[in-house]
Amino acid sequence: MKDLEMRQVYTQTIQGLAEKDQKILALEADLASSMGTSKLKEKLGDRYINVGIMEAQEMSAAAGLAVTGFIPFIHTFAPFATRRSFDQVFLSLGYAKNHAVIVGTDPGVTAEMNGGTHMPFEDIALMRVIPGNNIYEVSDPYQFKAILTYAHTAKGLFYIRTIRKQAKSLYNEKEDFSKGYCRLKKGTHGTIFASGIMVEEALQAADDLEEKGISVQVIDLFRIKPMNEEVVIEAAKLGPIITAENHNVIGGLGSAVAEIIAENHPTKMKRIGVKEQFGQVGKLDYLKEVYGLKANDISKAMIDLLK
Template identity: 45%
Template sequence: MSQELRVIHTEMLMELAHEHDEVMVLEADLMGSMSTGKFAEAHPNKFLQCGIAEANMIGVAAGLSAVGKVPFVHSFGCFATRRCYDQVFLAGGYAQQHLNIFGSDAGVTAVANGGTHMPFEDTGLMRLVPNSTVIDVSDEYVLRAAMRYAYHHRGVNYIRSTRKDLPHLYQSEYDIEIGKGNVLKEGATITLVASGICVHDAMQAASIIEEKTVHKVAVIDMHTIKPLDVDLLAEYAEKTGRIITIENHNVTGGLGDAVASVLLSSGVTIKSFCKLGVQEQFGQVGSLDFLKQTYGISAEKIAESCLNILNKH
């Protein structure tokens, strides 16, 4: 049975702190909503409550890194990136410090918190930090693998995720290799390249398409958006000739742009390419189902887009 990812996040922090004395955890007044109060109780000397001051939190984390600590910081995805981007870029990236940033309630998963708390640009911003790693969590085991990787991989590591639970896609964190996509379903006609919560809707969309047509749909979980698995993308572009990217993010600057860029650079010839995600829109209040439908990333909307492409090409 799956657990809320905010709980898994704290469990992994506890595990890493138990194994490694260098771990430090920094919060932006979100201990209750992220369950990190348990970490603070268990490891008071490894925890800092920075308050609602994310730019300062990143600066403190960079300072801790400079003296040999491995900091993990958390806030809403928009506040952990957009609000303190200059500090992430300069104190983290430019200064070659080790920052592990967890951006929660990514994209539409902010639901009732609405547009002010709904990051549709965080992936794009973090991709632009030189040598950064960007991961979009699709299940508990991706989160576990991402956090373990982040401890060992010095640099700016950004992990975006819902706080809630997600159905399992994998059996173990060892099914995940950061930097390599996972083929969840084979197909020969069209490839859906998805990340984060959209992987689950992509799998459902594949079933809808195959129930209605003779087409066979491949689905790839591209959990690591940077560095991108170029070889896997080229292989499936050649195999199916049609690529659709699906992301809980603005189509500008995110997974879709990253995939389009590497495919164009690789010289692979494909029949069609389409980016599904947020199209020049801001966030809004709504249920998760409503928001996914509104921004075109529900299983039904994905299937509809795929069928339109298949009918044209």
């Protein structure tokens, strides 16, 4: 599992679940080659549906199938799964209380050379306002498989945000993901909450800070909604908080954490993320630098808060 790309994790997990449950369907929006789901078509037959480049219709079709008892797993680019299809997701899936799993891929700067039109910094913000929606941003292959498996057996609407390519392995098959967060590093001076590709940057920042005599804990807060309020309040009591996300600082992980802190235990906080900017074409390292999503941006912010 640790050597698989995230798209391979998706394909293999859905195939395994579908072999045991004939109600599972896979919906694709003409991205079979990009996501590797062409293999699912071979295995699932009529339970694999490619709607073409019509994401709104993909959501509507999924809703109709869910009403008849099927469990649709829906994949497309993150901006098209959310921004382009928002009304269908909100009404046909959310409002109608249908059980469906939406997987939005290549979020934020990971869209790289596809550029600004395919680079969502707003998808979590949009999905957060849908009542009852469950939102996850996965950072690791084992975590991705576990969340997909859970989404199959649970009820309601799910939005899972992930890269398609290789992700650094942070966990193993024995990890417990039921709490919605994992503490990857202990610390006493403050906390870094991160999700997705920013978890690795957060760990590097914590190591850099440790060399300066600053001890911070790193928590992968992968379940963004419903967020585990207890761990956030506990962190607020410990000291300053940094949130690090591959998303607009408005409406995403940082906003969700800030809301909990403001109502329960106000403390110093800094949100690391994209600030009022659109996407652009570029390689991942370049884009991380441009948008201030590097480990040094996180460590500098923590040092400033501790002053």
